[in-house]
Amino acid sequence: MSLTLELASTIVDATLGEARARGFAPLCAVVLDPGGHALALKRDDGASISRPEIATAKAAGCLGMGFGGREIARRAQAMPGFFAAIGQVFPKGIVPVPGGVLIRDAEGILLGAVGVSGDTSDNDEIAALAGIAAAGLHGDTGA
Known part of the structure; x- marks a missing residue:
């Protein structure tokens, strides 16, 4: 199984929908494939301008x-x-907080990652997990 544009779009849309349903602050959600390439990215109305970069760095750091x-x-x-140094090595950044979630299939195979930014890191993660579940996949938060 691979992460398709359709699955990535489902994840992003469901992530943002969960955030709205819970009354979270406006979010940005991005889905990266295993190579760190963006498949889908959406920024909610009202989300600040740097949210796409932060969300991408959360997901890319996880990968x-x-x-x-x-x-x-x-x-x-x-x-x-170590973490201060590796920031220079990661071309898309790394943000060491919750809100970056690995996407796995039922067998545990890595398919990509979601990064979410805009509310608290815990709320970002809650929204990401809902988005991943909506696509029938499993989120790995590192908990």
């Missing part, structure tokens, strides 16, 4: 490290020097 955002956040706290 680059191989962990969900929660594990990246734990490691960043334990190794701040």
